[in-house]
Amino acid sequence: MPSAAFASAGAAVPSAALYERVRRVIPPMEWASFADDVDAILELKRRRNAVILAHNYQTPEIFHCVADIVGDSLALAREATRVDADVIVLAGVHFMAETAKMLNPDKTVLIPDLGAGCSLADSITPEDVRLIRQRHPGLPIITYVNTSAAVKAESDIxxxxxNALKIVESFGLPEVIMIPDEYLARNIAAETAVKIIAWKGHCEVHERFTPADVQEMRRNWPGVVVLAHPECPPEVVAEADFSGSTAHMSNYVGDVKPSRVVLLTECSMSDNVAVNHPDVEFVRPCNLCPHMKRITLGNIRRCLELGEHEVTIPADILERARLPVERMLAV
Structure with missing residues (x-):
């Protein structure tokens, strides 16, 4: 049963049932401030025939309580092609909302906060991509989904x-270009014979992890299993026990069931995985993504109520940007 503090919030039955999913990671007093928005969002989704797609870095009250589809960038891109709804709300950052719009050009795509950007997306422009192509004629340009539609429009795939390793090797070429995440490119290059020309973009969350951080965690938390996102510097990945996307890290926890684990990625990821694995102890180094944290229950509710912050892409860019995404999904 919920605590008195939670019950006194006037929560309706739907949100009360949902709280059971997240009570291990959200205190009752905190949930009391969420319940009204959760109930309102559930009703607004029904009324507007809307679905919410939420990235793994969203907070648990969004990820576990109002989202219809959750996952990493690849999962959200795949599932966006299968959405049967009039409105898509993307609980994530702007490039993800653009990807959903590319794959659903006739649907209304909303993002709760237009300021939810990405340091990687900001690290490269369409003009940069055109210059790269001029300097390396004939080489395919593989573009990380963490980029704007305009940058994707200048790319090959x-x-x-x-799926980066699979994409790199799908060309059967000795050399390719991968933009904009330098560390992802270097980490993938360590797994293949293909030479990868990289750009100097970095994720402001993952670039902050250091080998010293990993060594300190091992000293302070004996037996901890360290999982690192491939956007981390290569020397951090080398110190880890496993490296993979957020989906791969989540699967690792479920398959291996380590008694103690640390995920070197955005900190809400640990909360979301912990909900489904009460028998695993999570060490939580908390590197927050300031852009992901701009998405809240309150602005999800508001964008559904008002239909605000619709994502639009110029038609010429949309058509050219959709092709590299569709090529990726085909691989």
Whole structure:
């Protein structure tokens, strides 16, 4: 049963039932401030025939309580092609909402906060991509999905951290270009004979992890299993026990069931995985993504109520940007 503090919030039955999913990671007093928005969002989704797609870095009250489809960038891109709804709300950052719009050009795609950006997406422009192509004629340009639609439109194919190796090797060439995440490119290059020309973009969350952080965690938490996202620097990945996308890390926890684990990625990821694995102890180094944290229950509710912050892409860019994404999904 919920605590008195939670019950006094006037929560309706739907949100009360949902709280059971997340009570291990959200205190009752905190949930009391969420319940009204959760109930309102559930009703607004029904009324507007809307679905919410949420990235793994969203907070648990969004990820587990109002989202219809959750996952990493690859999963959200795949599932966006199968959505049967009039409205898609993307609980994530702007490039993800653009990807959903590319794959659903006739649907309304909303993002709760237009300021939810990405340091990787900001690290490269369409003009940069055109210059890269001039300097390396004939080489395919593989573009990480963490980029704007305009950058994707200048690319040959997209990739995510989960399928980057497969995409790199799909060309059967000795050399390719991968933009914009330098560390992802270097980490993938360590797994293949293909030479990868990289760009100097970095994720402001993952670039902050260091080998010293990993060594300190091992000293302080004996037996901890360290999982690192491939956007981390290569020397961090080398110190880890496993490296993979957010989906791969989540699967690792479920398959291996380590008694103690640390995920070197955005900190809400640990909360979301912990909900489904009460028998695993999670060490939580908390590197927050300031862009992901701009998405809240309150602005999800508001964008559904008002239909605000619709994502639009110029038609010429949309058509050219969709092709690299579709090529990725085909691989």
């Amino acid at each position: 997209c990739c995510t951290s989960g």
